Amino acid sequence: MAVSALVLYVIFGALGFGWRSWRQYRATGSTGFRGISGRPGSLEWLAGVGFIAAIVVGLAAVALQLGGVLGPIDALTAAPIQTAGFVLAIAGIGATLYAQNEMGESWRIGVDASETTTLVRSGVFGLVRNPIFTAMLVFGAGIALIIPNAVALAAFLLLVLTIELQVRVVEEPYLTRVHGADYREYCATTGRFVPGIGRSTAPSHDT
DSSP: OHHHHHHHHHHHHIIIIIIHHHHHHHHHSSOOBOOOOSSTTSHHHHHHHHHHHHHHHHHHHHHHHHTTSSOOOGGGOSHHHHHHHHHHHHHHHHHHHHHHHHHGGGOOBSOOTTOOOOOOOSGGGGTBSOHHHHHHHHHHHHHHHHSOOHHHHHHHHHHHHHHHHIIIIIIHHHHHHHHTHHHHHHHHHSBSSBTTBSOOOOOOOOO
């Protein structure tokens, strides 16, 4: 199972980051990478660093199980759970690529406060505001079920926390500042990660 999880990790990274970044560069001349926001120690900075840490810890979970250092939690090793993990991981990869494609040239990793991107509200972005992050969480949940050891579960929890931070303290304030009333209306009518859930008035930063 650990080998399968590693293969899925490689596929996700190669397609979701490598291939997508190459496509972005071909289309715009930019890879789409904007780096980590905020000063060291700030919530914005912690969101970016935490996201990277979640990936590293997730890969460590795979390596530890491959090396026999860490075993899965027995209660989570039933075949239906493992199968659900594979389904979720594969669905997460596909959904990530689909949502990235829907975002078009506005796709990027991180935020550059000096640039203005188009507010995408069509397609899957009409259902949820952050479908790429939703898809990543689905993938992360799948991996945690494929190799349900303590480190893998901790990595998934860290991923959830840092994505929440990234959206709430980096993405939403930036988009509100750039798009103002349009983005606040979008927040009021569209769920954050799940359709209908997390609809709210975004913080006012457009002045």
